[in-house]
Amino acid sequence: MGLIARLFRDTRGGVALIMGLSAPAVVLGVAASVEYGNIALRRTQLQNAADNAALRAANELALVSSDTYIQNLAVEAAFDAARATDPKITRVRAEIQNRRSWVKVEITETVKSVIGRALTLPSSEVSVSATGQVVGTSRICLLALDTKARETLHLHKGARVTAEGCALYTNSSARSAAKIEDNANVTASLLCSAGGVEVKSATINAEQMTDCPAKADPLAARTPPTVSGCDHTNRVVDGSKTPTLSLMPGRYCGGLKITKGAQVTLMAGIYTIDDGPLKVENASIRGEYVGFYFTGDAGGLVFDPKSTIDLSAPKDGPMAGLLFFENRTVSNPLEPLLDLLSPVPPPPLGSTPMRTYRIVSDNARNLLGTIYLPAGRLVIDAKKPVADRSAYTIIVAKQVELFDGPNLYLNTNYSATDIPVPKGVGPKTERSISLVQ
Template sequence: MNFGNFCITDTLRRYRKDRSGHFAVWFALLGLPLLASASYVIDYNRALDTKADLKGALDAAALAAVSKQNISESERAIYAQDYFNENFAKANEFKLSIDNRSAKKVQLSATGRSPVTIAAALGIKDIVVSEDSSAIVTSENVVCVMTLNPDGRESFSVYSGARFRSPTCAVQVNSNHPEAAYVSSDSSAVAKDFCIVGGGSGSFSPYINTECSPLQDPYINKVAPAAGPCVSLLGANVSVKGPTMTIGNNVVMTPGTYCQNVRVSGKNVRMLPGTYIMKDTEIWMRNGSTLDAESATIVLEGKFARIYVEQGSVFNLSAPKTGPLAGLAIFQNRAVSLNDSNKLPNGSSSISGGSKMSIVGTVYLPTQTIEVYGDSGYDNTSPATAYIGYNVSLGKGANLAVKVDHSTAGLPPILPRSDEGARLVQ
């Protein structure tokens, strides 16, 4: 067939011999797989980003849930789910499994699918993404200050230029009040941890942990020795007037039950090792006095029993290393120290400005407020001390430094232990 100078037969013959256009044909045939492969790399990287976000959300939810100690297991599961939903943008596309929801360990896992684009044309529908996380509560903190007030405001307070320092131990505040702990702007409080059942405000370092549960009083079942016959100290430097016994220079006190208020006004006063029961009486270190007591426990018994350390006095007390009161320097007999109405606190024991007091062991005043105020150089040298009171208050320039090296002190381990926090284990 010939159309003028155009011959169809010749044209077909030349086309069969021509190879220059076959690349386009092959490219057309291979283009879709190549494009799908390239897009799958992008899809896979997107899935890796989703996996990283998923891991972060699971870790955060596990830590938050196990730190929430004051809720039931079912509530903890709901809390973990809500926390996960709030912190993972694709939460509705993933199934969260709560494999462990106990107060000691929370274990979470989640599975979902990351979509693909052009790769779907090759039968690849999506990419499975899964992750898991576990967090546990660590309970290795030694508590060196503990307040037992269950619902009071400012159960632990530091104000008016006071300073509190316990970098190796924790503060436990059992009050569930929204303002259970307070540090004023001109004061400071430093501890390994501040575990507050309720809430608080102020200059805490680190900031308070408000996800804590109350700790049980470690000495609630401790029984104090029974009171015996009243001690009568004799000597030229001991005077008795009415209900008060005044102790002057160089007096050696003996263990036993003291039924009169004790005023230590002299220097070089010493307590022999043993138990000193203050039966409904006060023991008062007056200005300029010095009292040293080694391997001794002062027991406050009765609703009027108190201990006061005045400005300018020096009081050094170390607890017994063995025996029923081992580690206890000052012990209040809770059973016989409540007032008629059982309203708490029912009094306070205090350290005044300018006094120097070193206590090795635990001060246990479960129904009283422990007060430290007025430029007190308090416990800067003691290797191991703990304070357990109904409330604890530092004010007016007080300076309280606390350490808990019981091994150096030769005492039993300081109690109690607190929830340090949470850490990831997976």
């Protein structure tokens, strides 16, 4: 009995006993960590394969009409990428979604498990997915450049935009970047917002996309025309004194006002409207191959309801294809007012300084060319169609607002005119490919 008692009190060799008993658990834990790391690495490899396949297939959406071809392309691309890192047997599925603007790729792979086999779980499933989207396949007819303000594209009080076959974009990240309300109507191939689209009591006949990648200013590289000395200062054409008149291109310092029934023909060339507005009040202006360059804080324009406007952009020179072009900087702009017109509604809170370009004319049927106002707010509140007789009209402005019932037409008959379309808008737009998820 004494020997037995001493045996139980003897602690010699205890550490070895503990190590011996715990060793299998330690080895199992290390092996599990290594295996988990390998599975995590494989998941990353498969996710990269899905991402690449989704982007490649999305790029083909604008080029290929066959859904089967695009799905097969996505599957093959995913297989190739997945097997390049590990030649296991994977399962790939591709699906075209969201009215043919998304391609979703799913990859599933069975991963064998040494540790799992010991626990009656010899394998596990690793699944990943990616969705690629294509933006910009439609022709750009309108782009609101402001990246932060609310309602950078705003239609209300029965306003309409008819842009069949082309797209409307807004770069603002605000939840109401595009706001369509109060019986307004949009007809286009695409309404694409970097932020959100808010619709209230309105109709949108267009594919809607939110969280679109913001589009860089497609005309940012255009060089402004050269400005020389003043050819005219505070020029006023009074129809009660001079009913008809032809004006020559040049620099109109302090602006240009055409009023009281005057009928003015503009000779071809560039009209620099410097530190004053272009005003047409109860009068008419007509000009072929003319471009207006606005500069100075007092720049801008206003066409009153009784004015007649018939203009086409230059076909060559520094303003080729540009009907309106403005200096890209402004610090303290003044709104151009006419006695008979009330001020326009204020711009959204948080807006930076902008010149105002207001078209109220009920006879502005031809505005052929591109309206480029990178520091401007275009306001159209006519009650009759605007630009409906133009072969094409493109608008790139900081903000665009339509109210009081106009119908702005953004036609796309580019081949019907010799006025060139600036690169980056119209028929030659760049596609933007990105991952949705």
